[in-house]
Amino acid sequence: MKVQIRYFASLREALGPRESLDLPEGSTLGALRDALIDCSPGHAQALARSRAVRCALNQRLCDESVRLEENAEVAFFPPVTGG
Amino acid sequence: MVERVSVRHADFDLSAEVAALRAGDGGVGAVVAFVGTVREHSGGQEISRMELEHYPGMTEAAIEAMIDAAAQRFEIRAARVVHRVGELLPSEQIVLVAVSSAHRGQAFLACEFLMDYLKTQAPFWKKESTPEGARWVDARSSDDAALERWGLRSGNAA
Numbered sequence: 001m002k003v004q005i006r007y008f009a010s011l012r013e014a015l016g017p018r019e020s021l022d023l024p025e026g027s028t029l030g031a032l033r034d035a036l037i038d039c040s041p042g043h044a045q046a047l048a049r050s051r052a053v054r055c056a057l058n059q060r061l062c063d064e065s066v067r068l069e070e071n072a073e074v075a076f077f078p079p080v081t082g083g
Numbered sequence: 084m085v086e087r088v089s090v091r092h093a094d095f096d097l098s099a100e101v102a103a104l105r106a107g108d109g110g111v112g113a114v115v116a117f118v119g120t121v122r123e124h125s126g127g128q129e130i131s132r133m134e135l136e137h138y139p140g141m142t143e144a145a146i147e148a149m150i151d152a153a154a155q156r157f158e159i160r161a162a163r164v165v166h167r168v169g170e171l172l173p174s175e176q177i178v179l180v181a182v183s184s185a186h187r188g189q190a191f192l193a194c195e196f197l198m199d200y201l202k203t204q205a206p207f208w209k210k211e212s213t214p215e216g217a218r219w220v221d222a223r224s225s226d227d228a229a230l231e232r233w234g235l236r237s238g239n240a241a
Binding site for chain 1: 219220
């Protein structure tokens with residue numbers, strides 16, 4: 001299945017605003033992050049497990065245990081700093 | 084009914100926002116408004132400008148959900164959130180949270196609840212320009228602690 005990925009703030013600067021990836025059916029968001037980490041050294045650095053990275057599925061904050069569906073919109077970004 | 088959430092570059096007028104918030108509601112006895120502004124210094128460095136990025140669509144939905152949560156917890160009559168994005172200069176207004184209620188206590192609480200929620204759960208990111216270059220602002224664990232006072236887990240700066 002194909003999922004759409006978006007990046008914001010420092011992750012967008014490192015990886016670009018969006019990309020898509022093919023994943024096995026039923027993959028979790030954590031599995032997507034693992035697959036992205038394997039994509040390039042830039043991905044490995046930006047999405048490293050040692051870094052504070054938050055994620056959203058279909059524009060709602062979530063954790064990495066959620067399961068993805070075809071055409072899901074997943075976003076990765078640093079901790080938020082509005083207000 | 085006034086639109087509850089506005090995310091935009093344009094500035095806001097506090098008086099006009101408060102007037103619109105309570106227009107036509109004779110039950111309002113209190114309005115509390117918070118305005119956040121751009122500081123000219125941060126971490127000992129001069130700030131020449133600030134760039135605010137957000138996640139269009141998610142931002143508005145997240146703030147709408149926060150207002151729903153505030154309305155469930157507190158006896159408020161209306162709420163309005165305006166958050167600016169794009170390039171802002173020192174002293175400019177960034178954010179408005181205004182809440183109306185019958186009595187002041189609930190309006191004070193709801194306004195602070197909304198700000199604590201927004202600081203840690205709405206997808207905005209600030210980038211400051213300093214004499215040494217531009218840098219993304221770090222999230223503060225004190226903002227997580229502020230949300231946790233309301234019994235909500237933040238996990239933002241973690």
